[in-house]
Amino acid sequence: MLNAVEQGVGRTGEPAPLLSVVMPIYNEQEALPLTVRRLRPILDGLGITYEVVGIDDGSTDATPALMQKIHQDWPEFRIVRFARNSGHQAALTAGIHRAFGDYVVSIDADLQDPPEKIPEMLSLARERDLDIVYGVRGDRGTDTIFKRRTAGAYYWLMRKLVGKKMPNQAGDFRLLSRAAVDALKAMPEHQPVYRLLVPWLGFPSGEVVYVREERVAGSTHYPLSKMVRLAVDSVTNFSASPLRLATWLGLLSFVLCFALGVYTVVAYALDKTVPGWSSLFIGMLFLGAVQLFCMGLLGEYVGRIYSAAQARPAYFVGYDSAEGTDPATARR
Ligand code: UDP
Ligand code: MG
Secondary structure (H helix, E strand, O other), X not given: OOOOOOOOOOOOOOOOOOEEEEEEEOOOOOXXXXXXXXXXXXXXXXXXXXXXXXXXXXXXXXXXXXXXHHHHHOOOEEEEEEOOOOOHHHHHHHHHHHOOOOEEEEOOOOOOOOOOHHHHHHHHHHHHOOOEEEEEEEEOOOOOHHHHHHHHHHHHHHHHHHOOOOOOOEEEEEEEXXXXXXXXXXXXXXXXXXXXXXXXXXXXXXXXXXXXXXXXXXXXXXOHHHHHHHHHHHHHHHOOHHHHHHHHHHHHHHHHHHHHHHHHHHHHHOOOOOOOHHHHHHHHHHHHHHHHHHHHHHHHHHHHHHHHHHOOOOOOEEEEHHHOOOOOOOOO
């Protein structure tokens, strides 16, 4: 059941701020102070009411203590602490569900997304009455060739699945209006992938181009395994066509086997038979591989049905500074 904060009732007596900046933070003890130093003057300079929702995704370094200190010094910096590490997308989900603002901007904590673009996103949205403003990565020069190539393939595939309304190279640096946030909140999606769900909404949108900078400090928390996970989640969230692939592979191997059969008969008739071990073996291996592949595909979907049926929450909030609980006694 949603509590008052998740229902968006807000802090008692305080009106909702105009802007919420949602920031997933996981073991960012080096980067966070630099991010705060750059972000705060920009937000203060806007002359509007705002909050920063720092989602501590179960950090195990000095980040929690650091966030507490930032919160004391900067009341607009709100802390939402997860009981354990639940992943970047879960942190975004919590941010979207708990932000109070009329506009919600999500941004990384490592300064790869320049906070200087936030005012631009906000004024674009307000001037043109947009529900979504994507931060589009104009230049990925600081990323490794490997990251650029895999990202290129990912966005190509996603645009095939979601359609052209998905902007190329738009990650999780974006602005959402209250209407878009409420639409996302209403979706019971179990493992949402927002960079696909948001364009799927089809709400009026604009773009702000930015240069993806180098991480200021620390190292990435997105190893290859998490990238693969995100890609598999993205595909299975948006399409059942991989299941159809199984049918096509089955048909293809039937045709191949038939051709091989014809060849064998002809070779026998012409008395040109060669000991058939290799072709037999290749055929067996091929069919085995096709079957295992299709079982794996089925497994992906069955697994998703399984976890949707379990309906476990994607995260547990141990502490939210907006709820006024005592951080010392809060669940950790
Ligand atoms: N992050 C998180 N939980 C995780 C991994 C990452 O909240 O399990 C945060 C991280 O602190 C950062 C953002 O998500 O603010 C993006 O992560 P990262 O910079 O490691 O990914 P990359 O930019 O290399 O893709
Ligand atoms: Mg990063």
